[in-house]
Amino acid sequence: MTTYLCPVDGVRAAVDSAPWCCPECGSPWDLEFTAAPVPLKSLGQRVNSLWRYEEALPLPTKAVSLGEGRTPLVPMTPTVCAKLDFLMPTLSFKDRGAVMLAELALRLGPERVHRVVADSSGNAGTAVAAYCARAGLSCTVYVPESTSPKKTEQIRAHGARLKRVQGDREATARAARAAADEEGTFYASHVYNPYFLHGTKTYVYELWEDLGGSLPEAIAVPVGNGTLLLGASLAINELHAHGLIADRPQLIAVQAEAVSPLAAAFHAGEDDLGTEFLATLKPPAPTLAEGIAIPRPPRARQILRAVRESGGTFLTVTEDRIRVAQMELASRGLFVESTGVACWAAVGEWTDRTVAVPLCGAGAKTGLAI
Incomplete structure (x- = not known):
């Protein structure tokens, strides 16, 4: 079994005996794990779930699998494609x-x-x-x-x-x-x-496989605690390190305008969500995007760094735009929950580059945004 590593102070701990966070500073753990190259050409003969990327996963077994992963990738415009991650066993990318x-x-x-x-x-x-x-x-x-x-x-x-x-x-x-x-x-x-991040990174491995061993120029991701974004960053770094992609896509992080501390920190040039900086922000407001309404994500420093290193940016969307985006997608046959439409709300009309957006949760989970 691999080892936990604290990204702040370098403390290590065995996975089978570690506390849930770094005992020295309370930070979330990273994982000391090196993925091996995934052979694109042989994937067609493997199990049709995220476990097909076994070389990239820190757990080799799949005793509790429900067939998760391998969700459809659907073109929405000439430049924007949507990955239907709400078509999972529990109806969300989680x-x-x-x-x-x-x-x-x-x-x-x-x-x-x-x-x-x-x-x-x-x-x-x-x-x-x-x-x-x-x-x-x-x-x-x-x-x-x-x-x-x-x-x-x-x-x-x-x-x-x-x-x-x-x-x-x-x-x-x-x-x-x-x-x-x-x-x-x-x-x-x-x-x-x-381990959760090493599960969410399979989102990008699937994009890479479905696009024939390449990735779009940008990947838009809704960000609250940043688990999908950090997983995406992990996968991009692994694929690039193994020479399986030539260029790294930009990470476009999307937050609701009502709760957007990371977007504010990014555009202010901050490296983290420090107490002094948070004190300068308006209090969080109610938002339809409940799944990303996180005022102080514990992995803020890692999220900000990942977006900057990718050459990407943060975008925010208003409540009215969330409502409109949900209906836009529904009119195209896709009923997505209000958090899950945030990326479409932000980049659905882009034409200057290719971009993938995740539709992360089913509309049946929350109903219409009103």
Whole structure:
């Protein structure tokens, strides 16, 4: 099994005995793992799920798989294509990372893991609940009180215990982290556990395969905690290091204007979301894009660095634009939840470069944005 590494102070810890964050500074872990080249020509003979990229994954087994991954890539305009990641077993892209966390928890064994705890605004929680059900693991999911009833219904349907938390997404995360410190608890955090990022990176491996061994000039990604963006960055770096792509695409990070601390920091030239800088921002406002309404993401420094190194940028979208974008996609046959339409809202009319956008969650999870 590979080793956790703290990107801030260099602390290392064995995966099978590590706390959920760096014990020295409290930062999320990275993973000391080197991917091998994925052979494009032989992929057609492999399992039709994200596990086909086995050389790039830190877990070689797939005991809890539900066939996740390999979602369709659909042209929307001459320059914009959309990846339909809402066509996953739990109807969101979070399945890519959740299957890794459930697989890891199962592999750690019952002597180490008695229950799984997660926190979420909805989609990550439903995904963790589903894959824990598949693995036969006890699961508790913490969500904000405002979470969509359809998502909480789905969490309960998978047999997970639901804990509603008064307050915002940050309050929910604090409650889950307190529970995560209990003996025998595995914190299936899509933010703190790097195995999740190695699941989300398969999004880019699929783009690369579907485009015949190339990538578009830009990849747009909705950003709250940044798990899809950081996974995309991992995959791009791996593919480039192995000589499997000649050029790295730009990463276009999209936030709701109502909650856009990373966009503000990026355009102000900040390297992180420091306390002094956050004090200069307007308080977060309610947004339809609940899945990316994160006022202080723990991996902020990594997200900002990844976007800058790619030559990309941050864009923001208004609530009115989110509403319009949802209806635009619905008129084309794609009913996507309000968070999932953010990238289409930002770059759907681009014509100056090729760009891929993820449609991350199904509209049935939240209904129409009103």
